[in-house]
Amino acid sequence: MYEYHGWMTISENTYEEDTESLCLVIADIRVFIEELKNWIGGNLELNAVNGEFHISLSGNDNHTPIEKYNQVTIFEYIGTQAKGSYGLLYIRDAADKQSHNTFKVYVLARGILTQKEDMYLSPCNPTIED
Template identity: 40%
Template sequence: MVEYYGWISISDSTYESDDGEMSLILNKLSSYITEYKVQNASGFINVHEVNGSYQVMVSGNTNHLSQDVIEIFNLYEYIARIAIGSYGLLYIRNDESLDACNEFEVLVLARGKVRKEKDTFLSPCIPVIEDDEE
């Protein structure tokens, strides 16, 4: 099983956002989501505006690592490229992963880059959030 939960705060700059630039970014993001059918993933994606700030929320669950989950990873990379001031996290649990089957991994988006980190809050999943089989 693969489960993922994430959020991104969208910004064109690490200092002060420009409304015109943000409009272009949001149009590109909408086109990307449509073109790559990210919206059809085994979960949801929501792009919305709150108090003048733009946010992306994603969440999903699949039986195996599949193309729709990979498209969520690609979405984080795409946003890092087009909106360098954006930041956010994507928590991923893949129980079929050879090196992380009992833990969450975290994609960290900041300053135009995405890097993978180990989770220290919910991992190892057994025993932190689940019991071992008896």
């Protein structure tokens, strides 16, 4: 099983937004997300809330997804398109022999994605499972 949960706030930069420029970035991201509509096993949504754009994604797949549909790839892509974006992505991959009992945490800040150790839910057994 491949489980994932993530969110991000999309921002073109880390200072005051240029609304017209941000609209172009959001249009590109919408096209990118539309191309992933055949994605099986989860949710991927882009929403506007109070003038800010957010992405949420979650789900379970039977296998590790191919790169195009990989959640890490999605976060990296948006980070390159909107360098002020930030968010978190948690992934647990049961097929990963070295880390099947842990969540990998990806942190998106200033458009750069880094991997961190999870200190809240890992090790999954015994923290959240018997």
